[in-house]
Amino acid sequence: MTKKILVTGGAGYIGSHTCVALIEAGFEVVVVDNLVNSSIESLRRVEKITGQFIRFYRGDITNKADLKRVFEDHNFYAVIHFAGLKSVADSVEFPLRYYQQNVFGTLCLLEAMQQQACSKIVFSSSATVYGEPASLPILETFPTNPQSPYGRSKLFIEQIIDDYCQAEKQASSIILRYFNPVGAHPSGEIGEDPLGIPNNLMPYICQVASGQREFLSIYGDDYATTDGTGVRDYIHVVDLAEAHVKAVDKINQVDQVQWFNIGRGQGYSVKDLIQAFEQTNGIRIKTSIQPRRDGDIAEYWADPSLARQELGWKATRDLKQMVKDAWHWQQKNPKGYEE
Numbered sequence: 001m002t003k004k005i006l007v008t009g010g011a012g013y014i015g016s017h018t019c020v021a022l023i024e025a026g027f028e029v030v031v032v033d034n035l036v037n038s039s040i041e042s043l044r045r046v047e048k049i050t051g052q053f054i055r056f057y058r059g060d061i062t063n064k065a066d067l068k069r070v071f072e073d074h075n076f077y078a079v080i081h082f083a084g085l086k087s088v089a090d091s092v093e094f095p096l097r098y099y100q101q102n103v104f105g106t107l108c109l110l111e112a113m114q115q116q117a118c119s120k121i122v123f124s125s126s127a128t129v130y131g132e133p134a135s136l137p138i139l140e141t142f143p144t145n146p147q148s149p150y151g152r153s154k155l156f157i158e159q160i161i162d163d164y165c166q167a168e169k170q171a172s173s174i175i176l177r178y179f180n181p182v183g184a185h186p187s188g189e190i191g192e193d194p195l196g197i198p199n200n201l202m203p204y205i206c207q208v209a210s211g212q213r214e215f216l217s218i219y220g221d222d223y224a225t226t227d228g229t230g231v232r233d234y235i236h237v238v239d240l241a242e243a244h245v246k247a248v249d250k251i252n253q254v255d256q257v258q259w260f261n262i263g264r265g266q267g268y269s270v271k272d273l274i275q276a277f278e279q280t281n282g283i284r285i286k287t288s289i290q291p292r293r294d295g296d297i298a299e300y301w302a303d304p305s306l307a308r309q310e311l312g313w314k315a316t317r318d319l320k321q322m323v324k325d326a327w328h329w330q331q332k333n334p335k336g337y338e339e
């Protein structure tokens, strides 16, 4: 029988790519999303790519009645939990909103799962839970020390899920700590669609390339890194989506909770990314060196070998593929899903 997966936040950037990967792997997908940071059009595009209908509920995970409706209509094999707010800067300004949406939202979700005896959850965590690492690459066993309300909301949720899985015999969870997801589906049908001015590097580069922004600010060129600019572990969103399929495949063998870093294990600087974009896509990116951005860490990248050993997952798409697919999406959808 086809296994049914509930994808919370499935209309979002990573969620929509994961819906494609799940459907291609033979799962049935149901999405709940309040569309606060996404568009229903993303799911129409997922349907276009896969040729499969997606059952969609416009609902809020902090609303127990919304969740009850979803769980009463279906029997889920597992939940993949993406729904939440993700801006570090906003979380500093509006911490209560972040704890309400992310932490309370997850409590509501776990309660709804418990009531319907749905006991498996894959959770979207983030490398930001590590804070400034003492050494590189980062292993799952490193101490956690998140530096923002957003990062702390992720860590609190990890701990809540852990406590829940200790208490409930049947429950199990896989927690994926993503490094820096970028790029888009190679079809150019789905991709990252930030509201307003992008905070993240890749969407900003794309908007400079398309003429929507004049230049890219490089936040600091005086870090103790290879070329002075910040270094991150960029990972293609389709590789990341595939990690979720592997996690769902593995979850019934997990005893309580397992944590995995999801990255490529390779650091690239801001200048590396710009150069790869320029060379691959044949477009110059105008830049301006600016002061460091508050709260930024000089460099970090993952040791993803645990995911390779235990999940049988490994990222296969390189930086060139990431910048190519990001630009393809941008060119095909200059205004995101709005058109």
Ligand code: NAD
Binding pocket: 008, 009, 010, 011, 012, 013, 014, 015, 032, 033, 034, 035, 036, 037, 038, 039, 059, 060, 061, 062, 081, 082, 083, 084, 085, 086, 101, 105, 124, 125, 126, 127, 178, 179, 180, 181
């Ligand atoms: P996104 O904003 O594109 O997707 C999140 C989705 O959740 C959106 O569709 C939004 O409408 C929905 N949502 C938000 N609050 C909700 C609520 N209360 N009820 C129902 N739906 C709600 O973000 P994304 O980049 O796809 O990230 C997905 C998850 O991965 C998030 O939890 C994020 O924190 C985490 N994550 C993202 C990154 C990244 O760089 N993109 C890195 C690490 C972790």
Ligand code: UDP
Binding pocket: 180, 199, 200, 201, 202, 204, 216, 217, 218, 219, 220, 229, 230, 231, 232, 270, 293, 296
């Ligand atoms: N960055 C930059 N200009 C921008 C956005 C980001 O120079 O307009 C840098 C940032 O300082 C960091 C890297 O690009 O070194 C990745 O930033 P992003 O916001 O994409 O990811 P995060 O900081 O959350 O890892």
